[in-house]
Amino acid sequence: MMLPSxxxxxxxxxxxxxxxxxxxxxxxxxxxxxxxxxxxxxxGFPCFDYKGLLCNMAAFKEHCAFGxxxxxxxxxxxxxxxxxxxxxxxxxxxxxxxxxxxxxKILLGFIxxxxxxxxxxxxxxxxxxxxxxxxxxxxVYFKKILKQNKKAETVFEKFxxxxxxxxxxxxxxxxxxxxxxxxxxxxxxxxxxxxxxNWKYTKK
Numbered sequence: 380m381m382l383p384s385x386x387x388x389x390x391x392x393x394x395x396x397x398x399x400x401x402x403x404x405x406x407x408x409x410x411x412x413x414x415x416x417x418x419x420x421x422x423g424f425p426c427f428d429y430k431g432l433l434c435n436m437a438a439f440k441e442h443c444a445f446g447x448x449x450x451x452x453x454x455x456x457x458x459x460x461x462x463x464x465x466x467x468x469x470x471x472x473x474x475x476x477x478x479x480x481x482x483x484k485i486l487l488g489f490i491x492x493x494x495x496x497x498x499x500x501x502x503x504x505x506x507x508x509x510x511x512x513x514x515x516x517x518x519v520y521f522k523k524i525l526k527q528n529k530k531a532e533t534v535f536e537k538f539x540x541x542x543x544x545x546x547x548x549x550x551x552x553x554x555x556x557x558x559x560x561x562x563x564x565x566x567x568x569x570x571x572x573x574x575x576x577n578w579k580y581t582k583k
Contacts, residue, residue, distance in 0.1 A: 383410075384418035387425045390438075398438035401474055405436050405445050408483060412490035421560065422567070423527045430497040432560060434490065437469070437527075444469030445480075446523075449503050453492045459485060515544045518551070524563050531571040538575075545576035 383406075391402045402425070409416055409427050417428045424437035432448040446469035447453060450460050459481045460470040474480060517525075517535070525532040535543065546566050553559035569578065 384420070384425075386420045387418045390420065390425055394438035395440065397475065398443050401443045401477060401480075402436055402438060404477060405443075405480075405486075408486050409434065409490055412487045413494045416494075422524050422564065429494055430500075431557060433493050433497060442473035442475050444471070445474060446470040447489065447493050449493060449496050449501070451503060452496055452501060453489055455489070457481075457485070460489070515540065515547055517543070518547065521547070521550060521563060521566075524567060525570075528567050528571055531567045534573055535570050538570075542575045546570070549576055 387406070391399055391406070394402060406418075406425070413427070413429050413433065415429055416433060419426050419428055421432075421435070424435060426435040427433045434445065434447045436443065436445045438444075447460070450470045453460060472479065480486065525535055535546075549566070550559050550562055553562055566576070569576070
């Protein structure tokens with residue numbers, strides 16, 4: 380079993396009192412369902428990695444969030460998981476207490492499914508922007524990342540169509556989820572500074 384991350388320990392300790400038992404419980408379930416999981420901090424909140432990103436959790440002022448990277452591929456006959464195109468972070472409604480979550484049995488089942496998907500190397504379907512399109516929608520997976528950095532979110536919303544397109548296509552062209560994650564992390568840093576994807580090649 381992987382040792383808990385001190386960074387995640389610190390994240391939970393700094394969270395609001397209502398959030399601490401929620402985050403701790405979710406963390407325990409992830410380790411129970413996937414003992415080999417590695418804890419990392421990405422985009423400012425705890426993520427769980429096992430042969431690729433598995434799931435993540437976050438605490439806000441009045442609620443918590445918990446989500447799966449491949450939620451759209453997880454079997455969910457009772458429809459506990461929310462549609463992947465919803466804009467709020469995570470795959471559940473706002474979590475304010477443990478009562479807002481499905482049973483441990485159901486959550487463990489979701490986590491084990493996510494683990495199996497990564498073991499088999501099954502990838503999410505990424506919708507590419509049609510050639511010649513003059514409209515481009517920000518993928519939900521990147522909207523979630525932007526919500527963690529308000530400055531980057533504001534700048535990105537004001538970006539020109541071409542700037543937005545350059546970044547989004549950069550993400551969509553990534554061959555692996557790990558590469559996409561690294562690109563998004565770098566993008567948020569550049570966007571917060573008001574830089575376009577190809578700022579290095581812009582003539583001064």
